[in-house]
Amino acid sequence: MRRFLFMLLLLAGQAAAQQVDSTGHPALLGWHTAPPETDTTFLRYLFDRQLFSDLLTETRYQRTRDPGSITPAFLHYEGMAYYFRKQLDSAARTLAGIPDYSVYGSQARLYGAFSLAYLRKTADARSTLAAWQPKDSLFQSVKNLELAGIALLDRDLNAFDAAQKQFTGSFYAISQQEANLESYRQAIVRQKNKKPWKAAVLSAVVPGLGKIYARKPGQGVASFLQCLVTGLQAYEGLRKDGPGSARFLIFGSLFSVFYAGNIWGSAFAVQIKKKEFNDRVNEQILFDLHIPLRTVFR
Amino acid sequence: MSRFCLTCIFLCVLFSADAQNARWQEAALGYERGAYLAEKHGDPGVARDMLFRKHQVLKSAGQWNEAYQTIKRIPVEETGPDSVQFAIRYEKALMAYLNGVYDDAYLQIGQCRYSVKDSILTSRLDWLEILTLCELERWPEAQAKASAYLLSRRLPDQSKEWFRRIPRKRSERKAEYLSAFFPGVGLMYAGSLREGITSTVLQAGCLAFGVFTILDGYYLSGFLTGGGLFQAFYFGGINRSARIAAETNRKNKNTFNRSIRGRVLETERSSTKKEP
Numbered sequence: 001m002r003r004f005l006f007m008l009l010l011l012a013g014q015a016a017a018q019q020v021d022s023t024g025h026p027a028l029l030g031w032h033t034a035p036p037e038t039d040t041t042f043l044r045y046l047f048d049r050q051l052f053s054d055l056l057t058e059t060r061y062q063r064t065r066d067p068g069s070i071t072p073a074f075l076h077y078e079g080m081a082y083y084f085r086k087q088l089d090s091a092a093r094t095l096a097g098i099p100d101y102s103v104y105g106s107q108a109r110l111y112g113a114f115s116l117a118y119l120r121k122t123a124d125a126r127s128t129l130a131a132w133q134p135k136d137s138l139f140q141s142v143k144n145l146e147l148a149g150i151a152l153l154d155r156d157l158n159a160f161d162a163a164q165k166q167f168t169g170s171f172y173a174i175s176q177q178e179a180n181l182e183s184y185r186q187a188i189v190r191q192k193n194k195k196p197w198k199a200a201v202l203s204a205v206v207p208g209l210g211k212i213y214a215r216k217p218g219q220g221v222a223s224f225l226q227c228l229v230t231g232l233q234a235y236e237g238l239r240k241d242g243p244g245s246a247r248f249l250i251f252g253s254l255f256s257v258f259y260a261g262n263i264w265g266s267a268f269a270v271q272i273k274k275k276e277f278n279d280r281v282n283e284q285i286l287f288d289l290h291i292p293l294r295t296v297f298r
Numbered sequence: 299m300s301r302f303c304l305t306c307i308f309l310c311v312l313f314s315a316d317a318q319n320a321r322w323q324e325a326a327l328g329y330e331r332g333a334y335l336a337e338k339h340g341d342p343g344v345a346r347d348m349l350f351r352k353h354q355v356l357k358s359a360g361q362w363n364e365a366y367q368t369i370k371r372i373p374v375e376e377t378g379p380d381s382v383q384f385a386i387r388y389e390k391a392l393m394a395y396l397n398g399v400y401d402d403a404y405l406q407i408g409q410c411r412y413s414v415k416d417s418i419l420t421s422r423l424d425w426l427e428i429l430t431l432c433e434l435e436r437w438p439e440a441q442a443k444a445s446a447y448l449l450s451r452r453l454p455d456q457s458k459e460w461f462r463r464i465p466r467k468r469s470e471r472k473a474e475y476l477s478a479f480f481p482g483v484g485l486m487y488a489g490s491l492r493e494g495i496t497s498t499v500l501q502a503g504c505l506a507f508g509v510f511t512i513l514d515g516y517y518l519s520g521f522l523t524g525g526g527l528f529q530a531f532y533f534g535g536i537n538r539s540a541r542i543a544a545e546t547n548r549k550n551k552n553t554f555n556r557s558i559r560g561r562v563l564e565t566e567r568s569s570t571k572k573e574p
Binding site: 045049232236 | 327331515518519526
């Protein structure tokens with residue numbers, strides 16, 4: 001009798017699996033669309049185990065089958081799954097749907113703004129934070145820090161100074177990051193003084209000096225040696241064989257190419273160094289904006 | 299509880315059908331939900347079964363990394379039946395091998411042999427152990443295993459023939475020393491005859507240019523151009539010989555292991571066919 005019942009269930013299962021519902025999914029796949037409460041706990045289960053791909057498949061189904069089941073908790077897990085999968089655009093869009101009054105509201109605002117800042121959509125990040133009024137003093141401080149960091153990403157030093165005035169230094173979770181942002185501001189001001197034309201002039205006077213000025217000392221010394229080696233050989237050719245000799249013409253041409261190229265390269269070196277500097281500082285700023293989020297919402 | 303188990307079995311059928319329809323992701327999610335429900339109802343046996351099936355779905359989809367991560371989540375009960383222990387440990391070892399984590403594959407094989415007492419079951423690990431030992435460059439042990447493996451399947455012992463050309467490892471340091479004392483020879487030793495000859499000719503040419511230019515009285519050109527180019531090729535040759543040696547070792551290892559893999563899998567396939 002038991003075996004008969006089992007066979008019956010087996011056959012029923014296979015038959016049902018071949019049916020397809022209106023959404024194109026096998027009808028019985030609806031089994032995993034349980035009541036909202038259970039779904040949120042299942043989403044949490046997937047989230048805790050970092051099964052983000054499964055979590056997003058689940059939320060996709062729920063969106064198709066039961067749009068009414070979309071709760072702030074649902075959006076929170078979906079948004080954070082996108083975030084951890086580095087799909088930051090989707091993360092920001094999903095987290096924006098969580099209302100401020102929800103328990104997930106603060107986390108959604110801060111992670112959403114950070115995602116937008118990471119994508120260099122700084123205006124959107126700023127407006128996300130500006131529209132949010134945190135009730136907790138810690139969240140207010142984190143918001144200030146994020147706004148200050150976004151201002152630094154934009155190189156808007158006035159906006160940074162305005163945000164910096166509200167730094168308290170009283171929260172352990174963000175005090176180090178507040179100090180770091182101040183040091184990045186000073187580094188940005190220092191870096192701005194480097195001028196490409198100055199590097200070119202310096203390299204014209206002493207080959208390689210412009211690259212040292214651009215803070216590329218290794219390249220500067222290498223350029224100096226290239227010019228020295230070819231210049232000395234050109235001089236030797238000129239002294240021994242005269243200005244019409246092949247030796248002088250070859251080494252003289254090589255020297256001219258290296259000398260002119262070094263002047264040109266020095267001007268570029270300042271710009272390249274500036275770009276490298278900006279990339280590095282931006283990376284550090286984003287890192288320092290991210291750390292408090294991980295600490296506060298552990 | 300039995301009703302719950304029966305429901306799970308019923309769902310397995312559904313998701314197996316789903317997997318057959320190549321809807322891997324959905325099937326994997328279904329099994330994950332099964333594992334979640336089983337865990338919630340305090341039934342670790344069913345949870346383990348669900349995760350095992352999820353792993354199989356992911357394996358069928360060729361998502362080996364995900365399959366490996368899933369099978370790693372399944373705890374093995376030392377007191378459980380041999381067949382269950384073997385199935386899990388075998389898959390753990392296989393997935394580790396397919397993901398290139400050979401140390402873990404070997405560890406899993408060792409643990410399986412230790413905890414599963416049924417020698418008929420553990421003999422199914424032989425082929426995997428041979429391949430894993432080859433990847434770990436433990437070829438003499440792999441040869442001994444291959445010999446035992448062939449004899450256990452009542453096949454002529456061809457292990458000596460299989461392992462006749464175990465790759466000779468070229469020392470990177472030796473290649474560097476050779477290049478330092480005999481320019482170009484290190485590259486030849488490392489396995490690139492053409493590059494070795496080219497390097498020798500270039501270095502000799504630069505040195506000759508430098509010497510003759512100095513003899514002609516052009517000291518700066520001799521030292522700076524001849525000497526400069528010579529030192530560039532000389533030190534470049536030393537660095538290159540170490541890199542070529544490493545590359546040759548990797549290529550030889552892959553070629554040899556590929557041939558062993560082909561032979562072992564062919565033997566495994568033919569011996570499996572013969573079994574009733």
